[in-house]
Amino acid sequence: MANKNLIDLDAMSKKQLDMLIKKAKKIMENPADYRHACDGKILATLFYEPSTRTQMSFQTAMLKLGGRTIGFDNPLNSSVAKGESLKDTMTIVGGYADIIAMRHPVEGSAMAASMYAGVPFINCGDGGHLHPTQTLADIVTLSCEKGRLDNLKIGICGDLLNGRTVHSLIKALSQYDNNSFVLISTKELQVPLYIIDILEKNNCKYEFSNDLASSISDLDVLYMTRIQQERFASKEEYEKQKYVFVLDKEKLAKAKEDMIILHPLPRVNEITVDIDDDPRALYFKQALYGMYGRMALILLLLQDDDFMLKDREISVIDKRCTNPRCITAREEYLPNRSYLKLGMQMCDYCDKRID
Amino acid sequence: MANKNLIDLDAMSKKQLDMLIKKAKKIMENPADYRHACDGKILATLFYEPSTRTQMSFQTAMLKLGGRTIGFDNPLNSSVAKGESLKDTMTIVGGYADIIAMRHPVEGSAMAASMYAGVPFINCGDGGHLHPTQTLADIVTLSCEKGRLDNLKIGICGDLLNGRTVHSLIKALSQYDNNSFVLISTKELQVPLYIIDILEKNNCKYEFSNDLASSISDLDVLYMTRIQQERFASKEEYEKQKYVFVLDKEKLAKAKEDMIILHPLPRVNEITVDIDDDPRALYFKQALYGMYGRMALILLLLQDDDFMLKDREISVIDKRCTNPRCITAREEYLPNRSYLKLGMQMCDYCDKRID
Amino acid sequence: MANKNLIDLDAMSKKQLDMLIKKAKKIMENPADYRHACDGKILATLFYEPSTRTQMSFQTAMLKLGGRTIGFDNPLNSSVAKGESLKDTMTIVGGYADIIAMRHPVEGSAMAASMYAGVPFINCGDGGHLHPTQTLADIVTLSCEKGRLDNLKIGICGDLLNGRTVHSLIKALSQYDNNSFVLISTKELQVPLYIIDILEKNNCKYEFSNDLASSISDLDVLYMTRIQQERFASKEEYEKQKYVFVLDKEKLAKAKEDMIILHPLPRVNEITVDIDDDPRALYFKQALYGMYGRMALILLLLQDDDFMLKDREISVIDKRCTNPRCITAREEYLPNRSYLKLGMQMCDYCDKRID
Structure with missing residues (x-):
């Protein structure tokens, strides 16, 4: 099995990374060719933790592809932050949007959210864990x-x-x-x-x-x-x-x-x-390359049926992850998903070892 | 007289409700037919009280109809919440937008706002009062x-x-x-x-x-x-x-x-x-049906000249509403609008009896 | 030299003001002619200080020209407000957007920001200084x-x-x-x-x-x-x-x-x-005229190569501005730009005299 979720860059093969780079270069060379590539599509940017730069980068990427955006950036004001589970929010927003980009302060929240989104999902940072x-x-x-x-x-x-x-x-x-x-x-x-x-x-x-x-x-x-x-x-x-x-x-x-x-x-x-x-000094230009990389990523996830990311072989086990910063410590309904690495049981959400 | 404001579902006849349901079904069946139905139109979502889900539902509805959205969701930051009357804000935003969807924490605020909007107005919740x-x-x-x-x-x-x-x-x-x-x-x-x-x-x-x-x-x-x-x-x-x-x-x-x-x-x-x-278990699908219902509502209010909602027969009386949670307690300029129900004077804003 | 930044209305000649008024009138008369004038263009509205009305006016103006908008309005939540210099934020956002409209609580911030934006820049209020x-x-x-x-x-x-x-x-x-x-x-x-x-x-x-x-x-x-x-x-x-x-x-x-x-x-x-x-009583209509004026301004800055605003003759001097509310007191990297007025050295950012 494979999926359309970018949680961890590890799931992308070198060949896929190469595809993405090529796509980004093509967009840079002929941006006008892509101005209507995502017409009628909606990107939801769900930022449970503010990150103006990352959010604007994604919004710009989608707008330059002809798509539109919904979302939030002020979690304290947000009703989704008041008691509603990640599962419920993702299920609903996955009904509205064609693709979701989420930032969340809790480790492993990206994997958890992607399980219920029902549409391609991009991790924009899950706590100190990953930011692919x-x-x-x-x-x-x-x-x-x-x-x-x-x-x-x-x-x-x-x-x-x-x-x-x-x-x-x-x-x-x-x-x-x-x-x-x-x-x-x-x-x-x-x-x-x-x-x-x-x-x-x-x-x-x-x-x-x-x-x-x-x-x-x-x-x-x-x-x-x-x-x-x-x-x-x-x-x-x-x-x-x-x-x-x-x-x-x-x-x-x-x-x-x-x-x-x-x-x-x-x-x-x-x-x-x-x-x-x-x-x-290329750090500012790097931010611009990042925006083109995000355009390429959105395009490949939305439109290239062959661009599927690797699934890990996981099993549901009896033990729950003990990492107190893991999303499993907060959202009770999440199954104890785990994968094997060097013979050890690892939490599928936060990638910490489960003892 | 009749109007283009959805304050209370009571103002919609069974026939109109039927029209709306039919329109929603047609959109669900052929969404592509409606992708440009509101091209060039602007929906303002004015959320004086955060409700991310409702706001995203309306924004998605308008975007899927080809329209665009402006608005706010963080009232504490918002200058409109600082001293400006509902009347002034509505008058100005009614000049910018083609239709307004408002949520406000005060009972009766929807009726009050609709009086000054000058464009079709949708109540997205006015305190504990209504949420049609x-x-x-x-x-x-x-x-x-x-x-x-x-x-x-x-x-x-x-x-x-x-x-x-x-x-x-x-x-x-x-x-x-x-x-x-x-x-x-x-x-x-x-x-x-x-x-x-x-x-x-x-x-x-x-x-x-x-x-x-x-x-x-x-x-x-x-x-x-x-x-x-x-x-x-x-x-x-x-x-x-x-x-x-x-x-x-x-x-x-x-x-x-x-x-x-x-x-x-x-x-x-x-x-x-x-x-x-x-x-x-249809509660998640219900949220999606809600989005289609909102698309149908926006379309009927903006484009169907015959889709007019019932006006109550009101009169301006001497007594002011005494409900302390009513918008009339906060916005002094509002006239004492009242209607008769079973021989009693009712407040046209909050629907409480005026003694 | 000349530029595409509206910091101070003084930089606009009477002839240019006249052009802008004429353009605004033409848009009012035939708004449909301008519905795609800015297709594919992005306006960033960067509001470091909330001003919902001004921000909605700019957003509406850009949407009615066919363009799209990115930005923020909640500086306390915003990561750009956390330690990042105005220079860095402007450099990055200037890579994403085609034109920037900024409001900022500090005097002189508009001139400072415009130096690094790389795209046309509109001052939407810099502290108590200017609001052209x-x-x-x-x-x-x-x-x-x-x-x-x-x-x-x-x-x-x-x-x-x-x-x-x-x-x-x-x-x-x-x-x-x-x-x-x-x-x-x-x-x-x-x-x-x-x-x-x-x-x-x-x-x-x-x-x-x-x-x-x-x-x-x-x-x-x-x-x-x-x-x-x-x-x-x-x-x-x-x-x-x-x-x-x-x-x-x-x-x-x-x-x-x-x-x-x-x-x-x-x-x-x-x-x-x-x-x-x-x-x-024209104060509400005035807000609408303001929106059309902003449409005209965006159009002239983005599309009329001859619409260039006057540059002041500035020099970089040894003395730093001593106005404690000036942006130079906060952002160290800014050069000590100054211009002469009646024989006095004036700060190019906040227009206060440098003694």
Whole structure:
């Protein structure tokens, strides 16, 4: 079995990712050809947690395809947030809309919602868990700007421990030939072990660094992320290190001429504003690539019958997920869906191990 | 005189209700025929009180007719809620939009707003007073699923005292031949006396019940509503009775094969989730029928010159309505409009008696 | 150099204002001719401060031109309000939309935002600083209803000190031949000195008044504005004067038959409701004229290559603006742009003098 729901980028094959990139490029080249591609179709953007930029990106994508949008962005005001189950809301909205894009603060909510939507479903972020269309934006940008997804030396700088977009990007790029990674962060904010496992399994080269300036010179790509003060071990540690992970003109001077700088945005202080006009600074253009990637995604989900995403083999088990941040802790009717990974039972919603 | 405002379903004749149902069915059968029916038209959805589901239903209805929507859903942020009178807002929005759908927390606000809108006006709920398009959804569902609006045995279960949708449904169905009602609730939450008067006047059979299980077996329709804990006489009373009015598999097993279950939604605990897949469970489909009913309503109000709703004969009197929850208590400029009912002066806004 | 941004009405020549009025009239006469004028175009309405009426006016304008809209109206919920700089938000939204309309609570934010938008930009109010499209609405109304913008005796009543729309209207009308002004307010709320300078410079006749009743009889136009209780010198002063600046039937009886009454709305108590039906009361129609003015503005900015607004000659200087309410106090990256006026350095964002 297969489905039309983008919950996790893992469910998309390299071939499908390639299809999506090609479609996005075709749209960029001839946007007028697609101005009526989704005439009469409705996208619901259900944002239980505000994310103006992501929501506007999806709305713009649908409008540029000729479709229309409904939805909400103010969950506190919203009646759907008052006691109604995710199942009931999705069942009803799935009757109104042709495709749903949802952001929700709870881990695993995307999988849960997709089970009842009855129409193609796109995860726009489910708590700290997954945010696949951000990674799509990154991949489309790399493909358009570097001309390839392999043979890249990619520096990733900032908070590598908590950043879901970072993990998703590493997972995606580690599948391509001869990519290597420079993981630039404090010791405390290094990538989690399971990401190292993935890198090892895919035979990717990788190295650790705690100094952006000394690592920048041979990178093809520098992916910057926000690092928050409270993530440092102590205030002293923060004061000592706060400039080490900031990209400024001085550090950029050491980079290659054709290195590109990406950032999932919003940016706070980690890239100084005087770099914005440097031709290597592509983080704003990346947001635009993301919009085209979303147009391609909507088109493929709505109109290409062969574009089906992989289903995991799941079973319903006796044990319930014990992750307190999992959607199963809040919505009682959800079945205990689980899948096997390396012999372990994993929660199908939040991907945590069920002991 | 007549008008193009749906404030109260009472103003719609049986013939008009029939027209609306037929139109809704035609749209369901050939939605593509209506995709441009409202091209260039604008619906304003003015929600002074959030109701995401109702608002999305109206927006979807207008978009599927080719029209577009403006409006607001966050009254606390809204400048229209800051000191501007209902009259001023309606006058201005009536200049922008071709039709207005409004929800407002104050009783009688719908009638008041319609007086100044200058374009067709739809009441989407005015406080605890009226909510006619919910009843339209119920009626369209019954007609499509049971094939008739008469000769039905209808059980209504839950809070029958405070539920405006319940009262409106009983009023509408009591006009059709040979319908009978089973009113299932606690003693404290039975229908108000004026509803009994209507049933008597229309020669409808009705009976009271305080036990869903024993009343379910010969119903054609079971209309469930939410019953809130604080409505019970005491906490002990609630604990004793809380399962008596919950529809579950056990009780449903006693029902007829072709009984249908309706609910105005949102549902909380009064219908167990394991019933959702039973073919008799039509509450989600009912929301979809509601959307088609709203499409038909918008079309008839905007495009059918003969579809005019009844005006009440009103006069402006000296006494002001004394209902503290009536819109006349807040908006001083409103004239003291009143109509006669059984020799009594009634407030034209909130339908309460003026003494 | 010139630009496509409407920050301040001063940048629009009389000839351009004339073009805009003509375009607005043509749209009013044949709206159907413009129903597809902006097909495929997107207007972003970014309201960092709620203003439902202005936002709905812009949305309606764009929809009636065949375009579509994205945006937000609830800044507290909005992620763009959380730490992201105006520059970053504008750069991204400028990639999505073809034209941006922004309201923001900080003075000078409009100029700052327009520098990074990359697409035509319309100021919908930047704090207490400017609100040019309100003045456009006033001008279009005068032209349509009086048939001229010159030879008018214009009374302006209420808070003339703090009202940005009042200042903007006086500046605009003082450029036309033979207009005279009656400035009706308390002593404390008279127009600021720089407005008097403008009147003097343009050889406009003007007089002061503290009594609406005695000044109304020979006016061609009465422009009413809200006067707030807390603006009076004391509570006693307020109680003594509160009816002096309220337009009621008694005072209106003394006015000319063809005088017209305008108001930027929302109205609170300064015009009694019983005047609304008087043919001279044009404040609601003014809101509609404003919508047509906005349609004309969007069209000219998007489609007329010759409709370019004047650029000021600016230089980047060493001193930063010291106005604590200026956008430069919040967004550090902004250059110290300044222009010369009567030999003084003025802040290009907030128009305050830089000492």
